[in-house]
Amino acid sequence: MNPPDRPKGGRRAALLLAVITPVIAELTLGNPPLSRIWLMLLWIPIYGAGTVLIRELVRRRRGGWPSILLLGLAYGIVEEGLVLQALSSPTLYGAAGWSPRFLGLNGAYTELNLPYHAVFSVALPILLADLAVPSLRERPYLKRTGIVVAGVVFVLGGLLLRVTVATSIDPGYQAPVAVLAGCVAAVALLAVLALRVLPPAARSTRQVSRAGMAPGPWAVGAFGVLAGFGYLALLFPFGGAARPAFTHGGWVAAPMLAAAVLAVLAGWLVRRWTASGGWTDRHSLCLAGGALLGHTAFGVLANADTLADKLELSALGLVMLALLALLGRRHPAPMPAK
Structure with a gap:
């Protein structure tokens, strides 16, 4: 409707x-x-x-x-x-x-x-x-x-x-x-x-299972950093590399497979966490912020060509984190149950 x-x-x-x-x-x-x-x-x-x-x-x-x-x-x-x-x-x-x-x-x-x-x-x-x-x-x-x-x-x-x-x-x-x-x-x-x-x-419908309880928001954010940075680093050639993950020949299949496994694992974990008890807007914000931080950090490493570009992108990343922190004030962490 x-x-x-x-x-x-x-x-x-x-x-x-x-x-x-x-x-x-x-x-x-x-x-x-x-x-x-x-x-x-x-x-x-x-x-x-x-x-x-x-x-x-x-x-x-x-x-x-x-x-x-x-x-x-x-x-x-x-x-x-x-x-x-x-x-x-x-x-x-x-x-x-x-x-x-x-x-x-x-x-x-x-x-x-x-x-x-x-x-x-x-x-x-x-x-x-x-x-x-x-x-x-x-x-x-x-x-x-x-x-x-x-x-x-x-x-x-x-x-x-x-x-x-x-x-x-x-x-x-x-x-x-x-x-x-x-x-x-x-x-x-x-x-x-x-x-x-x-x-x-x-x-x-979804069933809440304590076996799949979401970790704390900061742990979810750290996972977002690793997943966001890791996926890009596995597939995008950087640092003078001509192929992903500095591979040669048929070895390029290794980072491609690793990236696919990482994507499936990340999707499975997020689906499991969000379908379980305890997931909040704070978790969602930390997950998004972590993924964005990881992806901007990779941009500084791989996309920014000059020192000035790296400093500017790093500053933009800090502004992004500040804006996410302001948004986080609207979604405070839930009080622990007594």
Whole structure:
């Protein structure tokens, strides 16, 4: 059932989500450096409108986080496969040399970026927006007209990236028709699964088990740091490496497998903790903050080229932590039971 009216404050919440999404996904990773922050104008339309659109569709369906993550994967395929066409490009970012190509796709690059977009470009911004505006966390932000506008901006944002970023950094490349068709089919399948197959969250039931009790918020935050940093470090070549984790030849399969295991383990643990007793908004905030801290720390290590870039990104990370701490004051730790 769709709510008849847009809730009060919905537009501001949607604007907040649209703004923080590219900041989280790109700027706090060092893409671009703060000295070229104006480039964010190219990313805001597709990132901001895309994540707002995903949230609106899922909330109107009363879906849960599995639906958001599936649509986050679909978003990653749209941006990386259809717009930038980096999933299949033999030259862009040198990603074709990271690992063996599979079905015309750059293996390690695809494994790195699709989950990255699902988590850092979609799930975490939505989680933080929900924590910032808790009164609207279960409701859509916009009316149907707003959803249409978000969809139009999303498409225009994709075209903007295509004619600016993609043509400037990978001129002349056009993905094969088979790859483009496969991307479209994958996006359609993920959308159907997210919005039609998965049951609405309101209809699901969960059993609370003390065997799966969540650890303390700070422990969850530390886990977020390790998971966020570890996944990126396993798949993104840095420090002069040409392949992930400084591997050579067939050994690249080792970090790729380790990253997959880490992603599955992280997903299983978070699902287990959130389905058990004791999970609070404080846990969610610490998990998000930890993942963001780990991902920004990796950006300082791997993405920032100069000392000035490293210092600027580190300062941005400190500002991010300060803002998260302010948000945390709205979600204090629960008092221990007597």
